[in-house]
Amino acid sequence: MGRAVLLDKVNVPGIRDFGVYREHGGYRSVDKALGEMTPAQVQQEVIKSGLRGRGGAGFPTGLKWSFLDRKSDKPRYLVCNADESEPGTFKDRYLMEHLPHLLIEGLILSSYALGVKTCYIYIRGEFKYLVGILETAISQAKKNNYVGERILGTGFSLEIYVHPGAGAYICGEETALLESLEGKRGNPRIKPPFPAYKGLYDCPTVVNNVETLATITPIIGMGGEAYAALGIGKSTGTKLMSACGNINKPGVYEIEMGLPVEDFIYSDEYCGGIKNGRMLKAVIPGGSSVPILPADLALNTARSEARLLSYESLSEGGFESGSMLGSGGFIVYDEDACIVRNTWNLTRFYRHESCGQCSPCREGTGWMEKILYRLEHGQGRRSDIDLLVRVAKNIEGNTICPLGDAAAWPVASAIRHFRGEFLEHIK
Amino acid sequence: MEAGSKIDHHLFVRENREVVFSDATLEKVRSLIRRYPEGRQKSALLPILHIAQEEMGGYLSVDTMDYVASLLDIKPVEVYEVATFYSMFYLEKMGKYVLEVCHTGPCSICGGEEVLQHIKEYLHIETGETTPDGMFTLKEVECLGACGSGPSMQVNTEFHDHMTVKQVEKLIDSLRRKSEEEESSKGWAEQFS
Amino acid sequence: MLRITIDNILIEVEEGTTILQAARMIGGGVVPPAMCYYSKLKGSGGKCRTCLVKVAQGSAKDPRPMPKLVASCSTPVQDGMVVENKISVEVQQAREGIVELLLLNHPLDCPVCDQAGECDLQDLAFGFGMEETETIEPRREYPVVDIGPLIKLHMNRCIHCYRCVLTAEQITKKRAHGMLYRGDTMEISTFIQTAIENDFSGNMIDVCPVGALTDRTFRFKSRVWFLNPMNAHRECSSCGGKVTAWMFGSEIYRVTGRKDRFGELEEFICNECRFEKKDISDWVIEGPRKIKRQSVISGNQYEHLKKGSIIHPIEGTTEPQE
Ligand SMILES: Cc1cc2nc3c(=O)[nH]c(=O)nc-3n(C[C@H](O)[C@H](O)[C@H](O)COP(=O)(O)O)c2cc1C
Ligand code: SF4
Ligand code: SF4
Ligand code: FES
Ligand code: FES
Numbered sequence: 001m002g003r004a005v006l007l008d009k010v011n012v013p014g015i016r017d018f019g020v021y022r023e024h025g026g027y028r029s030v031d032k033a034l035g036e037m038t039p040a041q042v043q044q045e046v047i048k049s050g051l052r053g054r055g056g057a058g059f060p061t062g063l064k065w066s067f068l069d070r071k072s073d074k075p076r077y078l079v080c081n082a083d084e085s086e087p088g089t090f091k092d093r094y095l096m097e098h099l100p101h102l103l104i105e106g107l108i109l110s111s112y113a114l115g116v117k118t119c120y121i122y123i124r125g126e127f128k129y130l131v132g133i134l135e136t137a138i139s140q141a142k143k144n145n146y147v148g149e150r151i152l153g154t155g156f157s158l159e160i161y162v163h164p165g166a167g168a169y170i171c172g173e174e175t176a177l178l179e180s181l182e183g184k185r186g187n188p189r190i191k192p193p194f195p196a197y198k199g200l201y202d203c204p205t206v207v208n209n210v211e212t213l214a215t216i217t218p219i220i221g222m223g224g225e226a227y228a229a230l231g232i233g234k235s236t237g238t239k240l241m242s243a244c245g246n247i248n249k250p251g252v253y254e255i256e257m258g259l260p261v262e263d264f265i266y267s268d269e270y271c272g273g274i275k276n277g278r279m280l281k282a283v284i285p286g287g288s289s290v291p292i293l294p295a296d297l298a299l300n301t302a303r304s305e306a307r308l309l310s311y312e313s314l315s316e317g318g319f320e321s322g323s324m325l326g327s328g329g330f331i332v333y334d335e336d337a338c339i340v341r342n343t344w345n346l347t348r349f350y351r352h353e354s355c356g357q358c359s360p361c362r363e364g365t366g367w368m369e370k371i372l373y374r375l376e377h378g379q380g381r382r383s384d385i386d387l388l389v390r391v392a393k394n395i396e397g398n399t400i401c402p403l404g405d406a407a408a409w410p411v412a413s414a415i416r417h418f419r420g421e422f423l424e425h426i427k
Numbered sequence: 428m429e430a431g432s433k434i435d436h437h438l439f440v441r442e443n444r445e446v447v448f449s450d451a452t453l454e455k456v457r458s459l460i461r462r463y464p465e466g467r468q469k470s471a472l473l474p475i476l477h478i479a480q481e482e483m484g485g486y487l488s489v490d491t492m493d494y495v496a497s498l499l500d501i502k503p504v505e506v507y508e509v510a511t512f513y514s515m516f517y518l519e520k521m522g523k524y525v526l527e528v529c530h531t532g533p534c535s536i537c538g539g540e541e542v543l544q545h546i547k548e549y550l551h552i553e554t555g556e557t558t559p560d561g562m563f564t565l566k567e568v569e570c571l572g573a574c575g576s577g578p579s580m581q582v583n584t585e586f587h588d589h590m591t592v593k594q595v596e597k598l599i600d601s602l603r604r605k606s607e608e609e610e611s612s613k614g615w616a617e618q619f620s
Numbered sequence: 621m622l623r624i625t626i627d628n629i630l631i632e633v634e635e636g637t638t639i640l641q642a643a644r645m646i647g648g649g650v651v652p653p654a655m656c657y658y659s660k661l662k663g664s665g666g667k668c669r670t671c672l673v674k675v676a677q678g679s680a681k682d683p684r685p686m687p688k689l690v691a692s693c694s695t696p697v698q699d700g701m702v703v704e705n706k707i708s709v710e711v712q713q714a715r716e717g718i719v720e721l722l723l724l725n726h727p728l729d730c731p732v733c734d735q736a737g738e739c740d741l742q743d744l745a746f747g748f749g750m751e752e753t754e755t756i757e758p759r760r761e762y763p764v765v766d767i768g769p770l771i772k773l774h775m776n777r778c779i780h781c782y783r784c785v786l787t788a789e790q791i792t793k794k795r796a797h798g799m800l801y802r803g804d805t806m807e808i809s810t811f812i813q814t815a816i817e818n819d820f821s822g823n824m825i826d827v828c829p830v831g832a833l834t835d836r837t838f839r840f841k842s843r844v845w846f847l848n849p850m851n852a853h854r855e856c857s858s859c860g861g862k863v864t865a866w867m868f869g870s871e872i873y874r875v876t877g878r879k880d881r882f883g884e885l886e887e888f889i890c891n892e893c894r895f896e897k898k899d900i901s902d903w904v905i906e907g908p909r910k911i912k913r914q915s916v917i918s919g920n921q922y923e924h925l926k927k928g929s930i931i932h933p934i935e936g937t938t939e940p941q942e
Contacts, residue, residue: 075464084572085569085570085572086570087531087532087533087569087570087574088532088533088570088574089572089574090572090573090574090575093572093573124572125473125477125513125515125584126515126571126572126581126584127572128477128584128615128618129585129586129612129613131618131619132613132618135618135620136620138620139620159462161462162618162619163462163470163473164473164474164477164615164618165473165513166473166476166477166513166514166515166516167513167514167515167516167568168512168513168802169569169570180473181470182467182469182470183469183470183472183473183499183501183505183509184469184505184508184509185508185509185512185799185802186512186513190665190691190694192695192696201464242574242575243575244533244575245533245536245537246536246537250574250575250576250577252575288531288532288570329574331532331533331574333536337536342532342535342536345530345531345532345535346531346532349531349532349569349570351803352569352803353569353803354802354803354804355512355802355803356780356799356801356802356803356804356805357667357780357782358666358667358668359667359668359669359670359718359721359722359779359780360669360717360718360721362780362803362804362806363721363722363724363725363804364721365803365804366724366725366803366804367721367724367755367757370755370757371757381756383754390717391721393717394714394717394718394720394721397688397689398672398688398689398714398717399669400666400667400669400691432757432758432759432760432761433761434760434762434763434805434807435763436762436763436800436807436809437763438765438809438810438811438812438813439812439813440812440813441812489811489812502794502795504795504796504797504798504810504811505798507798507800507811507812508798508799508800511800511801511802511811512800512801512802
């Protein structure tokens with residue numbers, strides 16, 4: 001199946017080391033960009049590549065970069081979002097652990113394109129061991145003049161620092177991340193202003209996901225057009241999927257966009273089918289925040305077309321019968337899974353992770369969790385199901401940041417597709 | 428978390444113990460502060476709190492936080508606000524080993540619930556409690572970003588994956604036997620170059 | 621100048637004006653309720669979400685509607701913007717949902733609350749004819765925290781608007797309290813046992829939209845509607861000395877800052893004026909103060925309100941009386 005452009009060298013022994021990485025073609029993209037291309041040309045390749053943000057929202061990266069306020073005389077910042085805390089998602093961790101230099105290379109290229117001199121990698125605190133791995137990679141790159149003053153003898157200088165979080169999912173939201181990076185509570189900011197104008201320290205800032213930034217490396221290597229030739233439609237290139245749940249082969253897989261969900265679940269190359277030969281019950285295809293799909297809608301759209309791993313196909317049918325690609329956190333549930341328990345579990349997560357700043361999310365997530373707890377523990381009332389739908393609706397769209405939506409969608413979609421199971425819990 | 432309604436926060440007291448970092452740590456702290464622009468030293472708060480927690484008894488006492496505030500030239504309440512926001516910071520003395528067990532969906536459906544239950548029975552403690560000998564504190568945490576190798580847990584921020592009832596017993600037993608010298612994992616200060 | 625239409629009323633405003641500010645310039649029923657925004661506090665707003673409005677047209681240049689309701693207090697006006705507040709059913713429904721969520725964990729202790737009669741949440745809730753929520757879960761209970769002899773904190777009543785934190789940060793010299801913990805366990809606290817005492821801390825009481833921060837020196841606890849608010853002033857070396865003295869007969873029961881028709885302080889006052897000057901001889905009494913907000917305080921309708929009675933939400937909260 002598809003071509004690997006990110007993980008193609010992941011199995012090379014010692015690839016975490018600068019020397020080995022270099023021997024296997026590493027830092028050639030930086031050589032090329034700094035040697036032959038202007039920053040604008042680098043950005044142009046990213047636009048041509050059609051790359052969309054891999055952090056969850058799928059916003060076109062080249063377009064995001066073009067919003068950066070270049071008129072301001074303040075310094076500009078690039079912040080790499082390595083907070084990866086969305087349940088079901090562990091691809092950035094895999095990438096950083098095995099191919100730290102691929103990310104560093106992407107950071108250099110992106111900083112060059114954006115005119116950035118300081119870049120921070122904001123990594124969740126639980127990935128403490130990765131802080132050391134990344135810092136070592138940065139030091140090695142620095143020794144080899146790929147980071148630091150006057151890189152490769154050009155006028156371009158760049159410092160990269162790793163900054164640990166300390167346990168807060170909300171710090172993955174880009175403005176909460178910036179607050180946290182400034183040493184504050186992770187309260188998302190009210191937008192506008194957007195980070196492109198007023199980001200870190202009120203300076204123009206771009207925040208991108210680890211995978212997004214690592215992907216800049218092969219894009220510059222192979223050219224934007226060649227990258228765009230991979231994938232399907234507006235979902236160009238490849239995507240890292242982290243698969244977990246009741247499958248035979250959980251793990252991180254690089255797929256070419258457009259791979260049918262069915263192949264992904266059942267092929268031995270990927271998830272290898274449902275564990276213990278059980279039946280597929282449901283899938284959350286893009287991290288816990290996206291709507292859950294029952295087996296039939298996970299494999300085929302409501303129009304009976306094969307469901308593909310792409311932004312468009314996964315959201316086909318809207319919230320009635322579709323979901324989202326999100327972060328690529330692919331959670332598979334077998335026939336034994338209890339949807340009510342799972343919904344309660346995930347709602348507990350959002351309740352715990354709400355920053356608490358705005359009232360619909362702070363109060364609404366807590367209320368939903370309490371109701372679901374009751375339902376799951378046999379104390380539900382019939383009216384609770386509609387109450388849940390109503391509370392979810394009161395949160396959705398009314399909050400400062402999308403965590404509110406992320407908490408509402410799983411509840412709304414679970415009830416939409418599995419109402420019967422909720423009813424069975426009420427006796 | 429059960430559907431609780433009583434919030435169990437309480438006020439803390441200054442013990443007025445002297446808290447100071449070693450010279451080596453102070454040097455590290457200064458170099459961390461230099462990573463951020465002039466006047467933005469507060470940015471170094473999270474990394475420094477990690478180091479402080481690790482080096483000052485495994486939790487953040489009021490004295491420790493006040494000390495960190497003084498290092499960064501910020502108000503003590505600015506540190507309290509931050510320390511209470513992030514789940515990796517502990518406000519009270521913990522056991523020697525803090526077992527942080529993931530209880531989120533993906534781990535739960537792969538046996539995580541059994542593992543958690545077994546730890547409670549094996550150690551005779553509930554979540555949030557410490558064994559009487561001060562060895563183990565049990566915490567339930569949200570997704571650790573290790574869902575593919577779940578059930579997952581961390582012991583003092585070190586990952587332990589693919590937990591089973593047997594595995595976790597073995598782990599606990601081996602931690603009991605482990606001596607100080609065997610503590611191998613690199614501390615926070617050593618992570619930064 | 622930018623032109624904006626709110627509930628079919630057109631007004632011209634300067635660049636940088638927010639929708640809420642524009643609505644306040646129009647006044648009357650188009651003004652959305654604001655529980656967290658405070659014009660005199662930098663960085664306030666955006667949190668309570670009661671001020672949500674619908675932007676039916678983003679601007680003249682880009683006439684598309686905004687996909688979600690927006691917080692009017694923190695959304696800048698664009699030229700040619702068309703906003704719906706009172707006339708939008710969607711807005712009213714969303715707001716009702718938010719008020720319900722604000723009430724979810726709010727103790728139903730209005731009968732014993734010092735703020736009763738001048739509480740924005742009470743006004744808002746009555747406006748929607750809402751006294752109860754559908755919850756059967758027990759309400760959140762915080763442990764009692766003592767923050768000193770001047771100010772009483774009733775954390776259970778707090779709606780987490782951040783106003784007192786911003787006041788302490790921006791008006792006083794040394795902030796000793798803050799927002800601690802997170803999510804629905806988030807609380808206003810000092811973290812350590814300490815008294816909040818510095819020259820202007822008392823203003824936290826006035827900015828608090830509910831009865832979470834009240835005046836401990838309020839003498840002979842009384843329902844505010846029995847008291848006569850009088851404009852009063854004195855020579856003060858630390859503040860403007862212009863206050864509202866709340867009197868019964870010739871006795872001063874408490875002193876607060878003077879609030880404008882949106883419930884905001886006209887000026888912050890110092891703790892000496894607020895807490896220490898309770899004698900009529902301390903003050904020059906200017907005369908009765910018109911309480912402009914139509915709230916239970918002026919309407920004196922609190923006792924008569926029946927459950928389910930509808931006062932128009934907007935008029936009920938912010939419409940000026942005269
Ligand atoms: C609650 C919440 C959590 C998020 N967590 C992450 C995360 O862990 N990693 C990430 O890259 N993006 C996360 N995002 C998305 C970021 O806000 C942002 O869109 C992303 O970092 C942009 O990068 P991209 O354009 O490269 O995807 C999160 C968003 C929300 C609302
Ligand atoms: S939606 Fe939730 S997480 Fe986001 S700002 Fe509001 S309270 Fe915080
Ligand atoms: S105590 Fe009052 S002013 Fe302070 S956050 Fe709570 S409601 Fe707002
Ligand atoms: S759910 Fe346990 S690590 Fe993600
Ligand atoms: S007043 Fe606008 S959100 Fe609170």
